[in-house]
Amino acid sequence: MSDTNPESIADRIHTIRSNIPANVKLVAVSKYTTTQAIRAAYDAGVRDFGESRVQDSKVKQEELADLTDITWHMIGSLQSNKARQAIAQFDWIHSIDRFSLAEQCERHIADLGKSPKLLLQVKLANDPNKFGWSESELLADLPRLEKLQNLNIVGLMTILPLGLDESQAYEVFSRVGVLAEKLRSLGWADICELSMGMSADYAIAARAGATLIRVGSQIFAS
């Protein structure tokens, strides 16, 4: 059931905030909601919004252009032919999930003179349906990623497979933090952000070290 009453949205945001430390950034995932509901979340103090489709979000961003201090996050999987538009439109891209996409971004960043913060999407639990690097794949790709000097890679992102219990979820989230630490020790000093946790598991993710959580249905009930 959809409840996009502004007071309900504000209440649910306050509940989420009370479940996470103050330094964890709440990204309100607005991909299925209206610009009206986004304004309600904005009025409740949210400044970070996540979208999963480049074209849909362009329309919303234009309608919300008066809210100049919104930070827009691209969180959905990105086709290479949309990379240019994503670089142009977003402040963060969480879903850099393969080397070929990173390479595309490198080119467009140089062209556009705009360098959003990028997160590398990893999958550390077996999940054939999800995009992203496994740990060994990412370690193998590091040398060629390192050559893409325009990329502003600031962290890792993950989406859990369905069906994990709480302790399994915590364990997988924790491993993302350990991998980030390993990358820092290998010279990737900027890999500090961890984007993990959605409506069902954001509190677990925050306990496991998330610096950004991505919550949609729990806020917008849509």
Ligand SMILES: *Cc1c(COP(=O)(O)O)cnc(C)c1O
């Ligand atoms: C849709 C989406 C979310 C939000 O999911 P909810 O369960 O609605 O909170 C978070 N991350 C990604 C990558 C998504 O596509």
